[in-house]
Amino acid sequence: MFPHSWPRAVRLLLSGLIVVAMITVGLFVLAVGTMSDPEFIDPATGEITDFGAARAALGMLVLLVLPFYRRAPLVTMIAGAVAALVLQLDPFVLAVGLTVWIVRARQRWQWAVAAAGLAVILINAGLHARALTAWPDEDYQRTGYVLLAMLTVLCLGLVLGISFGVRQRRSALAAKAQTRDATHSNEQLSAQLTRQKERQDLAREVHDTLASDLSGLSLHVGGLEKAAQSAGDPSLSQELRTTRRYADQALTNLRTLLTSLRESGNDGAPAPSPQGLRDLQTLFAEAAASGVKVRPFVLVDGLSTAPHALQHAIRRITQEALTNVLRHSSDQTAEVSITGAPGQGIELRVTNQVPDEPRFTSGSGTGLIGVTERARALGGSAETHQKLGQFTLTVQLPWPAPEVASDPVR
Numbered sequence: 001m002f003p004h005s006w007p008r009a010v011r012l013l014l015s016g017l018i019v020v021a022m023i024t025v026g027l028f029v030l031a032v033g034t035m036s037d038p039e040f041i042d043p044a045t046g047e048i049t050d051f052g053a054a055r056a057a058l059g060m061l062v063l064l065v066l067p068f069y070r071r072a073p074l075v076t077m078i079a080g081a082v083a084a085l086v087l088q089l090d091p092f093v094l095a096v097g098l099t100v101w102i103v104r105a106r107q108r109w110q111w112a113v114a115a116a117g118l119a120v121i122l123i124n125a126g127l128h129a130r131a132l133t134a135w136p137d138e139d140y141q142r143t144g145y146v147l148l149a150m151l152t153v154l155c156l157g158l159v160l161g162i163s164f165g166v167r168q169r170r171s172a173l174a175a176k177a178q179t180r181d182a183t184h185s186n187e188q189l190s191a192q193l194t195r196q197k198e199r200q201d202l203a204r205e206v207h208d209t210l211a212s213d214l215s216g217l218s219l220h221v222g223g224l225e226k227a228a229q230s231a232g233d234p235s236l237s238q239e240l241r242t243t244r245r246y247a248d249q250a251l252t253n254l255r256t257l258l259t260s261l262r263e264s265g266n267d268g269a270p271a272p273s274p275q276g277l278r279d280l281q282t283l284f285a286e287a288a289a290s291g292v293k294v295r296p297f298v299l300v301d302g303l304s305t306a307p308h309a310l311q312h313a314i315r316r317i318t319q320e321a322l323t324n325v326l327r328h329s330s331d332q333t334a335e336v337s338i339t340g341a342p343g344q345g346i347e348l349r350v351t352n353q354v355p356d357e358p359r360f361t362s363g364s365g366t367g368l369i370g371v372t373e374r375a376r377a378l379g380g381s382a383e384t385h386q387k388l389g390q391f392t393l394t395v396q397l398p399w400p401a402p403e404v405a406s407d408p409v410r
Helices: 008-036 050-068 073-085 092-104 108-132 138-231 234-262 277-289 308-328 366-377
Strands: 293-300 333-341 345-353 381-387 390-397
Touching (some): 108 138, 138 234, 277 333, 308 333
Antiparallel strands (some): 381 390
């Protein structure tokens, strides 16, 4: 009834005051309702009869169900209907429960119960009208008929007005919430479409520039390789062959990246599935071909079963670390240690010698920034340390333990 942002004590106090107010109004309506029947009030003396006092006491007991009008509106309606039909008292308790019931009605049987409650109010009005015919005073009868009609119309008007008003308000709030959700969904869809278009534009620009340049480079190096073979220079031919292999590999990687940017594009080769240790062996072989002396130590339990994102991160981080060794190491020698297991995570450590005056410092360079971002994207971390002419890159990557299905209960 009250906003949940209000303090609980305030909400309880206000709810209690409302219940007290309803009971007070119920007592007033009960007193007015007893005036229509001579069995309640003696027409000669104007005093309440013993029978009337007993029924009034029962009516007061019925008012005690009002505190439950929101939790159990059907109970309130039943108690009010008994008071209105059996005891022939006022339908105030029935009207309170009926109002809440109509507000919450959704199914057909609930509306049937609501219609029955309205019918009970009309029947109760008829019972009071019949009781007025027993009064000897005709003026009292006419006044009673007018007052009864006014109270009946007021009762039905309040029940229907309040209940349907609350339903209309809730419907408006629900429609407003749906509109807000739809607007938010439209904004998200628009943002996704915008990002998709940006990725496609970027992929197209990269394809028209870098992909074309790499293709031209590969063809040009291939021509130089044939010329070197014709000139009888095997050393130059081997170097050119290596250069062309790197150009072809860079072109393949670029096409894979373009496929990822397009997301649903059909151009280029699909992203290759990770191969675990085989990917690392390929990296070490490529680094050795480039002149890097790799001293690997790989002890990973079930690397090929690790999540693809984790395998991809290990491969890319190792590749970037070996590239840094090729560029900045004084002796181009790298000690690579990769250890881990499911539930323990992966520790990747690369150590190499650096000159006395290094050309980079800890945390500098876009390559190391990329390594740090890859690690953080998986919930890991990357640290660099330089001491006594040695540079060490340490990367920690999480690897959750696989979920073990519990045995069924036999």
